[in-house]
Amino acid sequence: MGKLVAETMEIGLIITAIVVIVFDVTMWCYTSTIRGYQFTTFVGARIGDILGMFVLYSMPVIVLTIIATAYLAIKQQYPSDLRASWFRRFCRLLWTRPLVVNEFLGVLNGFDLLVILSTIFVVLWMVLNELLPQLRSLHGNPMAGLLKWKPIGVVLGRVAVLPISLLLIPVSRSSPILRAIDIPFEQAVKYHIWLGHLTMAMLLGHVSIFIGIFAYKHHMVKLVTWPPTGVSYLAGLIAFVAGSLMWITALPLIRRRFFNAFYYTHQLYILFFAFLVYHVGVTTAGYYIGGVFLYLLDRFFRVHQSRKKMLISSAKILSNDVVELKIPKLPSMEHSALSFIFINIPSISPLEWHPFSVASSPLDETAITLYVKPFGITSWTQHLHTLVTRSTKKNGSGCPFAQKFSMEGPYGHESNFFLRYKTLLLVAGGIGITPFLAMISDILHRYEAAHTYLPQHVHFTWIVPTSADLHILQQLAPTSIFPQLQSSNLTIVVDVYVTRDNAIRPEFEPSLSVARNSADVEPSLVETMSIRHNLHMACLILGTVLISITLFAILQHHALKRQKNGFGEKIPSWIQASLFFCSLAIGIGGMGGFLITCWSKTFRYKRNSSASVVSNETEFQLQENVLYQPHQFPGCDDLELGARTLCHQSYTTLRKGRPILSEVLDAVLERYTNENVGVLASGPESLQRDVANMCRNHSSNNYATAQILNYHSVSFRL
Template sequence: MDENSVERPLLLSRGAERVKKTPLFVSWAKWILKFVIWVIFLSWVALIFFIPAEFVNEAFEKWAQLTSGTVFGITGSIFLVFSGPVLIIAFLSIAYLLISGEEELHERKASTKPRFRLWTFPVLVDGPFGVVSASELIGIVLFVVYVIWAVYAYTTQILSVISQSQLTLKQKSCFILEYLGLRFGTIGLYCLAFLFLPVARGSVLLRLIDIPFEHATRYHVWLGHLTMQLFTLHGLFFIIAWTIEGDLLQEILEWKDIGVANLAGVISLAAGLLMWMTSLHPVRKQKFELFFYTHQLYVIFVVFLALHVGDFIFSMAAGGIFLFILDRFLRFCQSRRAVDIISAKCLPCGTVELMLSKPGSNTSSPQFCSFLVYLFLPYLILFLLDNVDLRYNALSFIFLQVRELSWLQWHPFSVSSSPLDGKYHLSVLIKVLGEWTEKLRGNIMNSSEADLHLQPQTKMIAFVEGPYGHELPYHLMYENLILVAGGIGISPFLAILSDILHRTREGKPCLPRNILIVWAVKRSNELPLLSTNDMESICPFFSDKLNLEIRIFVTRESQPLLEEGQVHEEGQLHEATNSSPPMSDSYSMSVLVGTGNNIWSGLYVISSTLGFVILIYLLDIFYINPYDISSWWYKGLLFVICMLASVFIFGGIVVGLWHLWERQNAAKEACKDDGIMVEKMQNHEIVAHKDLCQQKLVSSTNLYYGSRPDFKGIFGDISEKWGCVDVGVIVCGPPTLQTSVAKEIRSHNIRRQCHHPIFHFNSHSFDL
């Protein structure tokens, strides 16, 4: 690779002069919002961390008593302290996202000196947590320290009380067990406050810190194990105490009006244990459908938890649960729309390519407008009328359902096309591995055969959730990229290549100029996947602007095979595909998604939250206080009903208006043109130059048969070739591949010399 072939980053090349610097007041607004968010978050975490301390707990109880005489009572006091900060941060996050737009990408420049980053430095690469970065390890340690500290603080308190009491050994044992069981439940509630935040796919909180859902699910898994361990100890300690007292059956079946309802707690814990057991890795890996269906018991778990502890204790964890309900309702509304399958292709390697219809992309840059619409209603109206967009980037993914195959199963797939590939379509590559994907391929093949014989086609109707993913396309922020793929893991990297080539052609902000693709496949029949992108038609003369090298490792073949008269020679990556025509006559993907229009999604969150406060206020004023409703379990049920009603009613109104706005703009787009297929460039100069570029691409593509990637040698070679720079490494493949790459990155970063690069590990694998 000739390091002098590209003299400067693409960000500084043509088109860079169009990048405008962010106005000063917008920068100040962003800084203030960030500062306030951090203050609120750290204060909230500090309260949860130190509340086991006796003096903090006493201060909080005094404050709760002082505010208990208000309209919302003690429930309002606890909700404001423990759940209010999460919702306030969500509001501020909406404002931050509105005024940010893409200027962070526009203003990002390649750093002159490489530096380590906690998020991309792998620390643990083996073990139950998988590959863990330095930031993630800090988070794990903090949670573990919190649990140990809380158990220590509560144990100290109970021993102090026991030492001053005159009780028998049996009474002391039962008292200690029940008190510790109660405190384990309290600690579990604090962990529950975080548990639902990572699984809200379009959450503004995840978008604020730019952690996509596929990464956040691992945090949900870790928190789920910790939370269920605490709740299990909570229930176990009480069961042991009740057994010692001889009242086990009576206590389990007890349902108090004043106090906790034990039977409701038993039902909630049973649902939680069933979800927990079926989510363990061996069960989840072998029986995914069992895991998926039993995980829907979270509804039973949450509702009966509220019945068990009542409204004021449940409000400790209500903030995160409420944001999850908001996201779940929006996903439900989006996924009701059938989506056009523009085309379907069955590749010989056993991979299916689907092209789905999406609304027209809006490439305008609304940062300045976004700030104004947040302040002034007239600008809001103009913004809503002028901006129609389904926001995503090349590293996004979607959830896909095909009802001809299953009415319940949703499967995640990485997007294999760039947002710039076409205004009206989005593509995914699906590897045929299981029963669902095998049925999908069979239906497509049957449809093609029916069309050949002039018979009615077997129609398939697709439903889509998403796209989801990173808020900013971080692959564009590295001047040097290493893309490591295993098998179908090449799919998102095709989107990355396409995205970089489009931006290079159009002069959009884009840093990458040195790209190395390392791809490990089992058989050579998978090689045609790389040719699904016609790079020369996307960006003529791209080889003069990018240093692109491709290393392909065919692990289960020792030499090129001769199949049906076609030799898979080095660099020959094309192979025929079997395609089918459009298979449905419905609509494009809905933009009702949390990562879509920031204005509408912000209004949805704000209106639902205000609606919840209004419903609780009306309930207290006209029902609970006048009729002296005091049953804990009943008030807990009313609290949950208000949460749901606020989302369905107040949020539903916004979603309905959003949907009407979407349909109106979709009709406008349809009137302009049908715009389904991507336009092909027809330039004689390009055609004349194409053969030369193909030759350059072939010369930069190396095929290795019968071997696996030697990452030690690859990273060592790159260290000498690229020098002292930041290198972004993105891995998409099985856990073993991620572990191998992470080990080498950690090793090279620890032992690096001053003239060697710093490698930054990024995983793009979705593994539930």
């Protein structure tokens, strides 16, 4: 009965979300028409201009967020069957069928094209509806050549509000909207990039036209004026300069060579949005403040989450210089197998945060494992490698590994979508193996727990430069997780292609490792609040929104509407904007801080209650597993566990050169016919494009067949 009610509520929430989306799109299209302008004026006259714009344009985004949070809470309580209905299978095709593959756009699926085309349609609709009537009114005017430019500049500025309203939603890491449709942050970043280019291109045209008009009329002094009321050109110019710096440093050529410059420059978003409000006024800010508010709340939550300093329990350097980090965690910590976390180590850099894929299963109740490949001589990852190397030398004298760090996350896919495929084809390059280790480990744990509807065939193709990279495979022993693997219906096949040296199974050197004493493990257990606490997240969003609106409404009605200055005029618009910022700060910082504090205390109480009932045997296993270090021996067998690691020849075949992906795919499809195959790629962008192109060509050539290739990218790359 509960399952039926949950499914009914899910359908109701989905229908409500569709209605809200249709209403929001309709309002954006309608606002550019004469009747739309009359309607917004009518609403503003009834409830106030500022509140009217907020309700019509920003509130739908917040309502959609609350709906998504409720949907996630139901899905968390009543997980859906992996055997999806035809409607869900059709929706998944939008996400998993590559339609466009090229170097400029990357890999685009049906959902990506839907987002691009719908955004372009609404923008063009708004531009044409606002611009054409004004241009017709200038027809026959001898000064039309000059006068035409001003309405074009005005329209570009007005329509730019649409992409601005959506700009920060894709980069809100805890966004319930993205989690509800299972688009992780690392894949949603591309929407932010596209919207950023569109926004700055329109603002560039807007600013250029007005600077040209002012220069022609010799009114350049207006650019540095800030009138008490009306439009402040100086504020707009400051916002544009801040946006331009972010835009330039975000270009791929600059971002990849000078990432720190890109990262620090992007903190100017505060100036951009603040002076944008000073430029256009609080009323116009009602068009886009919803997405900005949710992003600021996300940042506040992340700051609170990352305040706690934790300790890395152990670190190890493998033969290929990859650094393995183990972070102890509580069994109650929830994340998916394809999760990633951001970590900051103050001893390396107090400001730099770096994302790393989790290489361990969420069913591993003892620790989170990360693998870090050092790149560059002066990079953050190289500094981490140096830090661990120095610690291993000191460890001989009894010095513990006591590096403190902060963590954000875990983020990533909301669901373990790979479990719905009977056959998995995994293709990785280099350190891109990390998420696939977590996947294989998770599948093994689920087989051991006797779960149903699990993958039966895992074919893993890994491309590495040297055979020393195989040392990572030695860290996973399948039969130590699932002892009945050989007699089960699960098969794991690993093909390793070595591109530089000879494909000879190496004798690995002993790992350089350093670990904390087992008595010190308990204080460092990860105990961060999770974005998966959906009801708490809903209360946080609702509480902060209501307090911010209420506080500003009080200021608006009792201060701005009634108070007059000495000249009998309204209070200047910059004061109104400043009071608006104060309302947001108190709503997010005050009410948000109060709710998060209550949330944190509740979390600690539940953690302490659950910790008090843990048996001594479980505690002993936790400490032993956290500090476990596999030993090297011929054949890659593990003497401690008495089990073969994934590096063993019974799982892994070494090959020389690069694979021909089409032949790899044909071999898998020939062996496992009439099955939907999940194809996952992790590694360099060129590798992902090759795999996506392979899936697209197969789908195009075999459209009528029952066998479908479902492509997924699991790489994180800014």
